[in-house]
Amino acid sequence: MESAWTWRALRGATTAEANTVAAIREVVLELLTTLEQENHLDPRQLLSVTFSITSDLDAIYPATIARERPRWDEVAMLDVQHMYVAHGLPRCIRLLAHAHLPPAQRLIHPYLRGAKQLRPDWSFRR
Helix, strand or coil, X not given: CCCCXXXXXXXXXXXXCCCCHHHHHHHHHHHHHHHHXXXXXXXXXXXXXXXXXXXXXXXXXXXXXXXXXXXXXXXXXXXXXXXXXXXXXXXXXXXXXXXXXXXXXXXXXXXXXXXXXXXXXXXXXX
């Protein structure tokens, strides 16, 4: 019998106002909350999340912030530095999440704050 659910990839990104723990925490929490709410996602459905952040953000790891959220402590997470591109978006945090979801579910890829310019076609609109 075929499973009603399958592994799906979710993308998202945001930007921080400053390289401080408080500024990074604010935007990571906003990104994760939006990811969960808009995709009707329970963290127990997540297999893994990779965060990439630009080199101008080094005050805290995004995964450290994520692990503080309910049920995120068992998600496999990795923080990596995003490759440098001249004239790239500064203070940017991106994520790639692999989640177990229904195959027909419409995925919402939240691109918030300054990251909306990276994927205008996926920019989250309320």
